[in-house]
Amino acid sequence: MNVIERLQGPSGSHLFGTDNQGRDTFSRVVYGSQVTVILSFGAVALSTVVATVIGVVSGYFGGIVDMVIQRIVEIWQAFPGLIFVIFVVSIFGTGRIELIIVLGLLFGVGSSRVVRSATLSVRELNYVEAAAALGASHTRILLRHILPNVVPVVIVTASVQIGAVILAESSLSFLGFGTPPPFPSWGRMLQESQQFMLQYPHLAFFPGAAIALVVYSLNMFGDGIRDVLDPRMRGTR
Numbered sequence: 001m002n003v004i005e006r007l008q009g010p011s012g013s014h015l016f017g018t019d020n021q022g023r024d025t026f027s028r029v030v031y032g033s034q035v036t037v038i039l040s041f042g043a044v045a046l047s048t049v050v051a052t053v054i055g056v057v058s059g060y061f062g063g064i065v066d067m068v069i070q071r072i073v074e075i076w077q078a079f080p081g082l083i084f085v086i087f088v089v090s091i092f093g094t095g096r097i098e099l100i101i102v103l104g105l106l107f108g109v110g111s112s113r114v115v116r117s118a119t120l121s122v123r124e125l126n127y128v129e130a131a132a133a134l135g136a137s138h139t140r141i142l143l144r145h146i147l148p149n150v151v152p153v154v155i156v157t158a159s160v161q162i163g164a165v166i167l168a169e170s171s172l173s174f175l176g177f178g179t180p181p182p183f184p185s186w187g188r189m190l191q192e193s194q195q196f197m198l199q200y201p202h203l204a205f206f207p208g209a210a211i212a213l214v215v216y217s218l219n220m221f222g223d224g225i226r227d228v229l230d231p232r233m234r235g236t237r
Contacts, residue, residue, distance in 0.1 A: 007200050016206045019189075020196060025203065029210050032184040036214070039099055039179070040165040046104025047111060047165075048158045052150070054108070055115025060123055060138070060146055070116075076109045082171060089177050096179060099172070103165055111157050118153040122146055159222035163215040170211050186211050 006022040008014055016025035058069040088102045122128065128145050136144075172178040173187025181188075186207040193203035 007196065010202055017200070017202045019192065019203055025189075025206055028184040028189060029186070029206055032186050032189065032207070033210065033214070035096075035179050035183050035185050036166055036169060039096060039103070039169050040162050042096075042100040043103035043107065043165045043169075044158050044162050046100060047106075047108035047161060048154055050105060050108025051111035051115050051157065052147075052154055054112035055117075056119050056142060056146060056150060058112070059116040059119025060142060062120075062123075066116075070113075073109055073112060081106055082168065085168065085172060086175065086177050089172070099169065099179065103168055106168075107161055107165060111161065114157050115150060115154060118150045119146060122149045156222065156226045159225045160219065162222070163218040166211065166215055166218070 006018055006020055008018045010017045014024050014026065016029060019025055019028070054069060054073070058066045085102050085106060089098060092098050092102075123146065128141060131141050131145055169178060170185070170187035170190070173185040174191045176188075176191065178187055179185050189207040190204055193200075193207075197204050
């Protein structure tokens with residue numbers, strides 16, 4: 001902090017200017033990306049595991065197992081996502097691990113329905129029925145036949161989710177439920193810039209632009225991954 005240089009505009013010494021405490025905004029935006037990447041990729045990794053386990057088990061076994069799991073998923077999805085996350089982190093804290101677990105579970109349970117749909121399609125293929133007829137165990141069928149054919153769907157879902165997780169983390173930070181100080185985060189930088197936004201718009205512009213650029217880039221990346229892994233999308237552009 002350097003109070004003498006507080007609220008300066010972009011210049012050669014401070015590319016993005018300084019905030020109300022004289023801190024270099026460019027350094028905080030760059031360092032805040034580390035927090036965002038750790039939280040988003042950690043949450044998406046957990047979300048992918050949760051979605052894959054729930055979706056594959058529910059879609060493969062079907063029957064009463066599928067019915068029970070899907071009713072639990074529907075109950076989970078009935079709660080407003082952001083309000084539920086705020087409720088949980090207000091009880092268990094706002095550390096990195098807590099945020100990763102909460103966001104991972106929130107997005108994972110919802111994504112499990114996509115994985116379940118893919119599993120239902122693969123389960124009806126001839127080679128899966130042949131493996132079951134030959135006496136293959138459920139574990140072998142799941143690991144050798146079901147899971148490898150569901151992986152492309154899982155990858156596409158995970159790549160698209162990263163942008164949504166970043167927006168969720170930024171929203172939590174903006175509301176004061178994100179990563180606690182002294183770690184900077186883009187959402188908290190937006191929240192701190194509110195009272196100075198009219199006089200010093202650069203305080204909100206640069207962290208907001210970072211969020212928009214990263215989310216847009218990740219969404220385009222996920223769209224490209226989908227085009228590569230989904231045979232139905234090939235040759236349509």
